[in-house]
Amino acid sequence: MVREAETHADIPFGPEDTPWQKTFSSLGVVGGRPYGTPPSSDPRAAYLHVPEVPHYKVQLPPTGLDAQQYGEAEALFRRHVDTQTRNFAGYQVTSDLDYEQRLGHYLNRHLNNVGDPYQSSSYTLNSKVLERVVLDYFASLWHAKWPHDPQDPESYWGYVLTMGSSEGNLYGLWNARDYLSGKPLRTHHREPGQAGVEQAPQGDGPNAFHPVAFFSEDTHYSLTKAVRALAIDTFHDLGSTRYPDDNPLAPGTPWPRKVPSTEDGAIDVEQLAVLVRFFASRGYPILVSLNYGSTFKGAYDDVEAVARTVRAVCAEYGLDKRHVPHGRGEEGGQDERSGFWLHVDGALGAGYAPFLEMARNAGMVEQAPPVFDFRLGDLHSLTMSGHKWMGTPWACGVFMTRTGLQMAPPGASEYIGAADTTFAGSRNGFSSLLMWDYLARHSYDDQARLAAECDDLAAYTHRQLLALQEQLGHDLWVARSPQSLSIRFRQPRADIVRRYSLASESVHVDGTARAYVHLYVMRHLTRERVDELLDELRQPGAFTPAPPTGTTAGGARAARPVEPVADAMAG
Numbered sequence: 322m323v324r325e326a327e328t329h330a331d332i333p334f335g336p337e338d339t340p341w342q343k344t345f346s347s348l349g350v351v352g353g354r355p356y357g358t359p360p361s362s363d364p365r366a367a368y369l370h371v372p373e374v375p376h377y378k379v380q381l382p383p384t385g386l387d388a389q390q391y392g393e394a395e396a397l398f399r400r401h402v403d404t405q406t407r408n409f410a411g412y413q414v415t416s417d418l419d420y421e422q423r424l425g426h427y428l429n430r431h432l433n434n435v436g437d438p439y440q441s442s443s444y445t446l447n448s449k450v451l452e453r454v455v456l457d458y459f460a461s462l463w464h465a466k467w468p469h470d471p472q473d474p475e476s477y478w479g480y481v482l483t484m485g486s487s488e489g490n491l492y493g494l495w496n497a498r499d500y501l502s503g504k505p506l507r508t509h510h511r512e513p514g515q516a517g518v519e520q521a522p523q524g525d526g527p528n529a530f531h532p533v534a535f536f537s538e539d540t541h542y543s544l545t546k547a548v549r550a551l552a553i554d555t556f557h558d559l560g561s562t563r564y565p566d567d568n569p570l571a572p573g574t575p576w577p578r579k580v581p582s583t584e585d586g587a588i589d590v591e592q593l594a595v596l597v598r599f600f601a602s603r604g605y606p607i608l609v610s611l612n613y614g615s616t617f618k619g620a621y622d623d624v625e626a627v628a629r630t631v632r633a634v635c636a637e638y639g640l641d642k643r644h645v646p647h648g649r650g651e652e653g654g655q656d657e658r659s660g661f662w663l664h665v666d667g668a669l670g671a672g673y674a675p676f677l678e679m680a681r682n683a684g685m686v687e688q689a690p691p692v693f694d695f696r697l698g699d700l701h702s703l704t705m706s707g708h709k710w711m712g713t714p715w716a717c718g719v720f721m722t723r724t725g726l727q728m729a730p731p732g733a734s735e736y737i738g739a740a741d742t743t744f745a746g747s748r749n750g751f752s753s754l755l756m757w758d759y760l761a762r763h764s765y766d767d768q769a770r771l772a773a774e775c776d777d778l779a780a781y782t783h784r785q786l787l788a789l790q791e792q793l794g795h796d797l798w799v800a801r802s803p804q805s806l807s808i809r810f811r812q813p814r815a816d817i818v819r820r821y822s823l824a825s826e827s828v829h830v831d832g833t834a835r836a837y838v839h840l841y842v843m844r845h846l847t848r849e850r851v852d853e854l855l856d857e858l859r860q861p862g863a864f865t866p867a868p869p870t871g872t873t874a875g876g877a878r879a880a881r882p883v884e885p886v887a888d889a890m891a892g
């Protein structure tokens with residue numbers, strides 16, 4: 322028997338407030354009963370209220386919307402999006418985009434880059450020809466060896482992500498886990514059909530193929546998710562279960578969850594070294610993920626110093642270079658690989674910092690962040706988001722590694738005619754087109770100039786906020802980490818946070834949680850908009866917390882205080 326949920330079929334629904342059961346066209350009602358379940362309560366009351374776009378205007382009745390209803394609903398949504406776009410200042414994504422004229426055509430074309438970017442697939446409706454060009458562009462920008470050559474382990478390999486850096490992090494850590502646990506490399510993988518059961522690798526000691534992950538407390542939440550999804554142990558997991566009393570940073574105290582950062586938000590290299598040594602000396606292979614442009618503070622980990630330190634510590638315990646057996650019997654052999662993996666999460670920084678470095682070399686700015694890219698021989702993988710520095714209408718990005726570090730994909734994929742070397746199945750082919758379009762129209766010079774302008778406006782914003790703090794005689798906790806495009810300060814009133822889409826985060830300072838917001842100076846942000854925000858912050862009451870609940874004139878608006886917007890995307 323089909324269970325009848327407790328329902329309310331006469332709940333007003335859609336732009337005309339029609340009782341729900343009356344919203345059906347005739348084919349949707351068979352035997353007098355509507356197809357599908359009625360709502361069990363009023364969805365308009367169930368969800369977050371967006372005052373500018375009333376829920377009933379956009380609800381989708383089974384009949385769809387007629388032309389007039391559609392027009393009204395879309396106009397409301399458009400006005401809302403356009404207003405938010407104009408004021409968008411809180412996140413590290415560029416929101417001034419101009420793809421429509423040139424690329425609108427492709428919205429009616431299906432482009433799917435399923436499978437490896439360097440293999441043509443039987444799925445010919447794709448943009449891989451542009452994807453490879455975009456990947457070469459970044460390979461060169463990041464000083465990798467290019468073009469990709471499947472025979473050359475030093476050449477780069479990469480692909481354009483369907484998600485953003487979250488996917489790049491997940492994919493990078495997946496590769497890292499398999500590499501460090503001794504799984505077969507792609508180059509040693511037998512053709513499908515011949516595959517036997519891989520022999521479990523043997524090495525020095527019980528921990529030799531048990532990777533342990535390290536990342537700082539300023540790391541994006543996608544790393545926490547990735548280690549959980551991939552069942553990778555962090556140093557905290559292993560430390561607190563196997564060595565509960567031996568936290569080397571402070572003997573006798575509980576293990577920290579993440580590697581401590583400096584106040585600027587960069588990983589503390591000395592403390593990292595202590596933690597890495599603890600595990601390397603016990604034979605565990607080491608997986609380090611670094612931030613190049615941390616999400617909240619925009620801090621750059623010193624990738625070069627970490628690479629040097631991790632290599633040196635690992636070398637003391639034979640983890641710099643080791644031999645991993647693969648295959649069986651006559652087919653068997655062994656490969657040489659490192660016992661550590663360095664992944665760089667460069668969501669914003671990998672797109673931005675190369676141009677800031679060019680600007681510095683040209684004398685346009687004074688400083689650029691430390692080197693992070695394939696100039697470092699020990700960089701294993703890198704990811705960047707396309708929607709952040711470049712700006713695209715949706716999430717996308719690039720993942721890059723060295724060809725010799727690629728792991729054998731789990732299975733064959735005859736169906737698509739190209740190796741299944743990427744994370745997703747179907748891959749969005751539009752994103753490669755967007756990045757290609759952007760890069761075709763913005764030279765290195767253009768981007769170096771934009772980078773210098775953003776750096777300059779960030780410095781201006783920082784100075785102005787410091788002046789405001791002085792003027793108000795009130796500590797606003799204003800701070801900017803070196804070369805960061807993020808300026809952080811005390812969280813202002815909720816409506817200001819919402820108007821400018823400022824991202825919130827609590828930061829622990831001297832043991833107490835402080836509610837901060839940050840502003841990100843991306844290229845769409847203008848000095849006028851910054852001044853406008855400063856004017857609002859200067860008004861009395863700008864830093865008074867709004868009452869958490871209430872039934873003021875705003876009605877439902879006041880009923881839900883602004884959530885820390887951070888979890889919407891980046892924080």
Ligand SMILES: *Cc1c(COP(=O)(O)O)cnc(C)c1O
Pocket residue numbers: 413484485486487488541543612613614615616666667668669706716717718890891
């Ligand atoms: C934004 C961000 C991410 C996640 O990138 P998405 O493109 O949103 O998936 C990862 N790491 C850092 C440091 C980020 O700032």
